[in-house]
Amino acid sequence: MLVALFPGDGIGPEVIAQARRVLDALKIDGLTYEEGLVGGVAYKATGHPLPPETLDIARRADAILFGAVGDFDCDSLERRLRPEQAILGLRKELTLFSNLRPAKMFPELSEASTLRPEIAAAIDLMIVRELNGDVYFGEKGLRTTATGLREGYDIMSYNEDEVRRIAHSAFRTARARRGKLCSVDKANVLDTSQLWRDVVIETAKEYPDVALTHMYVDNAAMQLVRNPAQFDVIVTGNLFGDILSDQASMCVGSIGMLASASLDANGKGLYEPIHGSAPDIAGQGKANPLATVLSAAMMLRYSLGMAAQADRIEAAVAKALAGGARSPDLGGSLTTAQMGDAVLAALGD
Ligand SMILES: NC(=O)C1=CN([C@@H]2O[C@H](COP(=O)(O)OP(=O)(O)OC[C@H]3O[C@@H](n4cnc5c(N)ncnc54)[C@H](O)[C@@H]3O)[C@@H](O)[C@H]2O)C=CC1
Ligand SMILES: CC(C)CC(=O)C(=O)O
Numbered sequence: 001m002l003v004a005l006f007p008g009d010g011i012g013p014e015v016i017a018q019a020r021r022v023l024d025a026l027k028i029d030g031l032t033y034e035e036g037l038v039g040g041v042a043y044k045a046t047g048h049p050l051p052p053e054t055l056d057i058a059r060r061a062d063a064i065l066f067g068a069v070g071d072f073d074c075d076s077l078e079r080r081l082r083p084e085q086a087i088l089g090l091r092k093e094l095t096l097f098s099n100l101r102p103a104k105m106f107p108e109l110s111e112a113s114t115l116r117p118e119i120a121a122a123i124d125l126m127i128v129r130e131l132n133g134d135v136y137f138g139e140k141g142l143r144t145t146a147t148g149l150r151e152g153y154d155i156m157s158y159n160e161d162e163v164r165r166i167a168h169s170a171f172r173t174a175r176a177r178r179g180k181l182c183s184v185d186k187a188n189v190l191d192t193s194q195l196w197r198d199v200v201i202e203t204a205k206e207y208p209d210v211a212l213t214h215m216y217v218d219n220a221a222m223q224l225v226r227n228p229a230q231f232d233v234i235v236t237g238n239l240f241g242d243i244l245s246d247q248a249s250m251c252v253g254s255i256g257m258l259a260s261a262s263l264d265a266n267g268k269g270l271y272e273p274i275h276g277s278a279p280d281i282a283g284q285g286k287a288n289p290l291a292t293v294l295s296a297a298m299m300l301r302y303s304l305g306m307a308a309q310a311d312r313i314e315a316a317v318a319k320a321l322a323g324g325a326r327s328p329d330l331g332g333s334l335t336t337a338q339m340g341d342a343v344l345a346a347l348g349d
């Protein structure tokens with residue numbers, strides 16, 4: 001089994017290094033790694049944020065473990081050369097349309113949540129975010145209006161096939177969990193969302209065992225902090241899912257805790273923390289690596305058929321937290337490597 005390892009920029013290499021240590025400690029027979037350049041480091045070395053060699057590794061690999069991309073040095077580059085194009089390009093080129101972002105409260109972290117402990121305690125939800133469409137991939141550009149004003153535009157669109165495939169993914173996810181699906185849109189204003197809602201309702205006919213509800217995204221943002229326990233699975237578009245998942249991360253303690261899987265129709269996946277390259281803390285040993293460690297566990301579970309090994313990692317993370325391991329984002333002072341040490345120690349117990 002080949003794992004593509006793409007550390008990227010900023011804290012990406014720091015958190016990937018800890019995930020790799022944890023994977024190595026499992027001593028899984030036949031697991032090999034091939035590293036590739038992505039993001040700002042790739043641009044600086046090759047002139048492209050997603051070089052063809054990297055894409056080739058990604059295509060050959062059984063799964064991809066990704067750190068983060070983003071580098072302020074590249075802010076003035078034209079859009080197609082910017083580091084973020086690496087992750088957007090991988091998602092599109094490999095048709096990774098279904099982005100699973102679980103947010104579950106580790107009981108030991110209730111003091112790190114921005115919510116009251118009794119509200120935070122019950123959080124166990126999954127955001128299923130569409131990853132190949134929406135404003136991120138629509139026609140976009142800068143132009144000058146007839147009156148000489150500068151204007152920017154990003155077209156939001158979804159066709160019914162794109163909505164149907166993510167709806168199926170979300171219904172299946174809900175069926176395997178508590179059987180509740182909330183579709184989040186802005187159908188009171190956006191035609192894109194009206195189509196989204198119609199197609200989700202049509203798809204629901206194939207899943208009579210799943211209870212479907214709908215919510216506008218502004219209300220969903222509010223409900224996520226008012227009463228997050230009401231949610232089991234949330235399905236939503238690319239932009240809304242991006243925003244709601246960062247919000248959900250603070251409900252369970254930190255953006256440094258949220259893992260993700262981005263899957264194609266056949267179970268091939270890219271696994272990454274939901275956070276970015278965090279230039280404000282890069283190189284200082286302050287990054288929490290647990291989101292990446294938990295992403296590696298999702299990789300074992302979803303793409304490599306190694307659920308027992310995934311369970312071991314998740315149990316070790318829970319044990320490390322129960323033992324008091326805390327990086328600065330969780331109110332502690334452990335370094336990135338010390339958080340890795342704590343997980344390794346828990347794995348060995
Ligand atoms: N998938 C990816 O590669 C993503 C890339 N980005 C890129 O990352 C760069 C920085 O973006 P921001 O908006 O600042 O988002 P960010 O997620 O990198 O950071 C937001 C805040 O959270 C903190 N943070 C993030 N991860 C953390 C961790 N593991 N441990 C402790 N604290 C953590 C950061 O220090 C910062 O204060 C940008 O270039 C952006 O485009 C942003 C999100 C995802
Ligand atoms: C470059 C961004 C689109 C990545 C991001 O913020 C995300 O996927 O959460």
Ligand SMILES: [Mg+2]
Pocket residue numbers: 242243246274
């Ligand atoms: Mg994001």
